Amino acid sequence: MDELYILRLVEEKKYIQIKKILEEMNEVDIAEVMDELDLHNTLLIFRMLPKDLAVDVFAHFSVEQQRDIVNAITDKELEFILDELFFDDMIDLIEEMPANLVNKVLKDSTVEERKLINQFLKYPPDSAGSLMTIEYVELRKKMTVKEAMLHIKEIGLTKETVYTTYVTDMNRKLEGFISLRLLVVSPEDAIIEDLMEDDVIFVTTHDDQETVANVFIKYGFLALPVVDTEGRLTGIITVDDIMDVMEQEATEDFQRMAAIVPSEDPYMTTSVLNLAKQRIVWLLVLMIAATTSAYIIESYASVLSSVVILASFMPMLMNTGGSSGSQASTLIIRGLATGEIEMTDGFKILWKEFRVSLIVGITLSIVNFARLMLISHAGFAVSLTVSLTLIVTVAIAKMLGSMAPLLAKKLKLDPAIMAGPLITTFVDAITLTVYFSIATVLLNL
Amino acid sequence: MDELYILRLVEEKKYIQIKKILEEMNEVDIAEVMDELDLHNTLLIFRMLPKDLAVDVFAHFSVEQQRDIVNAITDKELEFILDELFFDDMIDLIEEMPANLVNKVLKDSTVEERKLINQFLKYPPDSAGSLMTIEYVELRKKMTVKEAMLHIKEIGLTKETVYTTYVTDMNRKLEGFISLRLLVVSPEDAIIEDLMEDDVIFVTTHDDQETVANVFIKYGFLALPVVDTEGRLTGIITVDDIMDVMEQEATEDFQRMAAIVPSEDPYMTTSVLNLAKQRIVWLLVLMIAATTSAYIIESYASVLSSVVILASFMPMLMNTGGSSGSQASTLIIRGLATGEIEMTDGFKILWKEFRVSLIVGITLSIVNFARLMLISHAGFAVSLTVSLTLIVTVAIAKMLGSMAPLLAKKLKLDPAIMAGPLITTFVDAITLTVYFSIATVLLNL
Numbered sequence: 001m002d003e004l005y006i007l008r009l010v011e012e013k014k015y016i017q018i019k020k021i022l023e024e025m026n027e028v029d030i031a032e033v034m035d036e037l038d039l040h041n042t043l044l045i046f047r048m049l050p051k052d053l054a055v056d057v058f059a060h061f062s063v064e065q066q067r068d069i070v071n072a073i074t075d076k077e078l079e080f081i082l083d084e085l086f087f088d089d090m091i092d093l094i095e096e097m098p099a100n101l102v103n104k105v106l107k108d109s110t111v112e113e114r115k116l117i118n119q120f121l122k123y124p125p126d127s128a129g130s131l132m133t134i135e136y137v138e139l140r141k142k143m144t145v146k147e148a149m150l151h152i153k154e155i156g157l158t159k160e161t162v163y164t165t166y167v168t169d170m171n172r173k174l175e176g177f178i179s180l181r182l183l184v185v186s187p188e189d190a191i192i193e194d195l196m197e198d199d200v201i202f203v204t205t206h207d208d209q210e211t212v213a214n215v216f217i218k219y220g221f222l223a224l225p226v227v228d229t230e231g232r233l234t235g236i237i238t239v240d241d242i243m244d245v246m247e248q249e250a251t252e253d254f255q256r257m258a259a260i261v262p263s264e265d266p267y268m269t270t271s272v273l274n275l276a277k278q279r280i281v282w283l284l285v286l287m288i289a290a291t292t293s294a295y296i297i298e299s300y301a302s303v304l305s306s307v308v309i310l311a312s313f314m315p316m317l318m319n320t321g322g323s324s325g326s327q328a329s330t331l332i333i334r335g336l337a338t339g340e341i342e343m344t345d346g347f348k349i350l351w352k353e354f355r356v357s358l359i360v361g362i363t364l365s366i367v368n369f370a371r372l373m374l375i376s377h378a379g380f381a382v383s384l385t386v387s388l389t390l391i392v393t394v395a396i397a398k399m400l401g402s403m404a405p406l407l408a409k410k411l412k413l414d415p416a417i418m419a420g421p422l423i424t425t426f427v428d429a430i431t432l433t434v435y436f437s438i439a440t441v442l443l444n445l
Numbered sequence: 446m447d448e449l450y451i452l453r454l455v456e457e458k459k460y461i462q463i464k465k466i467l468e469e470m471n472e473v474d475i476a477e478v479m480d481e482l483d484l485h486n487t488l489l490i491f492r493m494l495p496k497d498l499a500v501d502v503f504a505h506f507s508v509e510q511q512r513d514i515v516n517a518i519t520d521k522e523l524e525f526i527l528d529e530l531f532f533d534d535m536i537d538l539i540e541e542m543p544a545n546l547v548n549k550v551l552k553d554s555t556v557e558e559r560k561l562i563n564q565f566l567k568y569p570p571d572s573a574g575s576l577m578t579i580e581y582v583e584l585r586k587k588m589t590v591k592e593a594m595l596h597i598k599e600i601g602l603t604k605e606t607v608y609t610t611y612v613t614d615m616n617r618k619l620e621g622f623i624s625l626r627l628l629v630v631s632p633e634d635a636i637i638e639d640l641m642e643d644d645v646i647f648v649t650t651h652d653d654q655e656t657v658a659n660v661f662i663k664y665g666f667l668a669l670p671v672v673d674t675e676g677r678l679t680g681i682i683t684v685d686d687i688m689d690v691m692e693q694e695a696t697e698d699f700q701r702m703a704a705i706v707p708s709e710d711p712y713m714t715t716s717v718l719n720l721a722k723q724r725i726v727w728l729l730v731l732m733i734a735a736t737t738s739a740y741i742i743e744s745y746a747s748v749l750s751s752v753v754i755l756a757s758f759m760p761m762l763m764n765t766g767g768s769s770g771s772q773a774s775t776l777i778i779r780g781l782a783t784g785e786i787e788m789t790d791g792f793k794i795l796w797k798e799f800r801v802s803l804i805v806g807i808t809l810s811i812v813n814f815a816r817l818m819l820i821s822h823a824g825f826a827v828s829l830t831v832s833l834t835l836i837v838t839v840a841i842a843k844m845l846g847s848m849a850p851l852l853a854k855k856l857k858l859d860p861a862i863m864a865g866p867l868i869t870t871f872v873d874a875i876t877l878t879v880y881f882s883i884a885t886v887l888l889n890l
């Protein structure tokens with residue numbers, strides 16, 4: 001349905017028509033349209049929606065809009081929303097609300113509920129615990145398929161997913177899982193224990209969300225159980241939430257690798273000032289770091305002033321070094337993120353990059369030497385200086401570029417910060433030193 | 446189960462024990478372990494597995510292993526695998542096989558089947574058509590819930606998913622969809638037509654896989670119907686396949702942005718020669734492109750030789766320009782990939798980047814001016830030259846960096862190629878020109 005058309009209907013106050021259109025739409029699209037409205041109209045239309053749909057739409061609102069609505073609606077309306085919201089969405093809501101609204105949200109919760117909420121609020125931000133929800137279907141192994149199906153029929157609508165159900169014992173210890181598909185195709189009198197898969201793949205509450213995402217990708221699961229340190233089932237993570245994590249983790253890595261302080265806010269709605277702030281920090285760091293290169297050049301000022309043409313190859317050498325380093329670091333950073341590369345692969349990688357860098361460096365160097373001699377007529381000594389520097393630079397850049405992300409990970413930093421810009425700054429200094437040292441020898445300076 | 450432990454059992458030929466262990470494992474893990482074995486042992490163990498599990502494991506083998514197995518097994522064994530494989534996995538298999546094996550695969554197929562296979566092979570590689578499979582559950586709107594459930598019970602195990610089922614008319618025209626969850630919780634005599642969602646969100650066979658992935662992320666679906674130009678249901682795409690697409694698309698973008706020719710092969714198993722090939726092309730292009738910078742510096746050789754210290758600030762200016770450009774281009778490339786930024790946003794982005802660049806440029810410039818005056822004692826004129834260049838460079842880099850990906854997209858190129866390395870090369874040339882022009886004026890050269 002056309003967004004502009006609905007917004008015009010709102011202006012014309014054709015509410016009956018709006019209601020009819022919205023009821024046919026997906027909750028994600030409704031939330032998207034309503035994000036364009038002012039609070040008055042949002043509330044008006046929000047209250048017009050069938051209650052269950054209203055809750056689904058609420059879960060997809062922006063943080064700001066959720067805040068405004070929580071602030072504006074009555075306690076009774078809020079109670080209904082909180083009752084119907086999935087637990088993970090409620091936790092997200094509480095985390096984003098200012099203190100006075102948190103009080104409004106928690107007012108009617110029981111001691112038990114508050115305890116659980118507090119437990120969930122304590123999980124580290126990017127952990128499995130912070131992603132999971134408690135609305136899963138629990139079965140017992142002695143149940144028959146018929147009993148299980150009746151149970152699902154009864155509670156199915158209140159669960160985040162019914163397609164994977166979990167078999168637990170009296171102490172909530174995870175014993176197995178079974179898919180709804182298998183339940184549906186199995187005879188009614190079969191026993192869950194005989195059907196269930198007892199080799200359960202699970203994650204623990206403190207696992208990092210990137211690890212969790214890699215498990216989902218590897219096995220193609222729709223949901224994954226989360227257990228605590230004693231092996232008790234404490235929640236599940238569903239694939240839709242993991243897709244968001246994957247997108248967000250990739251975006252963060254892209255930002256870090258481009259020397260931007262990561263932010264979850266979309267580009268188009270981020271203010272100019274905030275965009276500037278995200279970018280200035282690293283640029284300042286890199287600018288200061290480039291001082292090293294300046295000192296190196298200054299200390300070779302006499303070399304430069306006798307052969308000024310040497311300056312003209314500096315950009316090419318520095319860029320080739322920087323790009324060579326970026327290539328290696330990017331592949332390693334990505335490999336670490338997808339779980340393909342492990343910390344123990346360090347030596348294999350170094351040896352691999354050394355050989356790659358020789359092939360790349362020598363090839364570039366030959367092309368460059370021919371070009372300088374035949375087209376630029378730079379003379380033998382200068383051409384050789386530039387070409388030899390190229391080989392050394394590519395080799396150092398690739399080895400440094402591949403090792404830096406592993407080092408960062410070892411130091412519990414995000415490997416993605418060791419990307420292009422930072423590597424380039426290091427490589428620059430090395431390139432210049434190599435360049436002028438070789439020049440001093442070959443050009444007898 | 447420990448991989449090394451199983452491999453040792455294989456060496457010790459303890460096949461009964463191996464069989465017992467494997468039967469308990471997830472098919473993905475079995476395939477992973479078997480990828481370590483030689484063909485003899487692979488075949489031996491492959492034939493030991495229960496037939497259905499064997500097919501699931503086969504679908505997860507590497508291309509090389511699939512090829513070897515297809516080559517080695519009997520026609521009868523192959524027929525069983527082909528019958529049980531999901532259609533999308535079969536198409537992938539055919540696409541990867543050499544011609545002689547394709548003939549072996551297609552030998553027993555009917556004319557009808559071949560026609561369908563050919564149709565699927567013709568979809569563009571990154572399109573929805575090439576991702577979809579034909580094993581979906583089709584319902585009719587006049588069915589009761591009971592009839593629908595019986596239908597699913599009968600055919601459920603042969604379908605890629607049963608959790609979303611599709612309602613079509615006699616001409617396979619898509620009329621609606623309904624989730625298995627809703628079927629399970631609804632009364633048996635309810636009619637599908639009254640329950641189904643008739644506002645169906647779908648993709649078409651020629652939609653790009655990145656577009657499809659963004660629909661999945663936005664709505665959190667488990668499956669999405671694919672229709673042809675006449676609105677007829679031709680297949681479905683499931684979320685597990687889309688997670689692979691998301692990871693692969695992000696990896697490709699990371700590679701392109703680091704001036705690497707994209708490849709789906711994992712780093713650790715790619716040969717040194719292939720890694721070198723992926724990297725040389727762009728480095729050569731960038732090296733040649735840097736000739737421009739060399740010419741610019743040469744043409745200002747007299748300026749440089751009179752104030753050699755100017756050379757020492759070149760790395761800092763070029764890196765800051767390059768990083769500033771990367772920051773902008775990365776955000777735009779990522780925004781285009783996730784669908785957050787659209788081609789029509791061009792002017793808004795340019796205006797935004799202009800303002801961001803002023804804040805960033807002026808801030809950097811002030812810090813830099815103070816540093817050069819107070820710490821480096823570079824003198825007023827040189828400090829001013831460097832600082833003014835910084836402002837202009839950052840502004841040009843950010844505007845160029847943000848527009849280049851949009852331009853690439855307009856030219857039907859991948860926006861990701863307009864990342865750091867390429868932008869840096871352009872920005873270098875501009876930076877140097879600005880730098881020496883300002884120097885000529887301010888230093889009276």
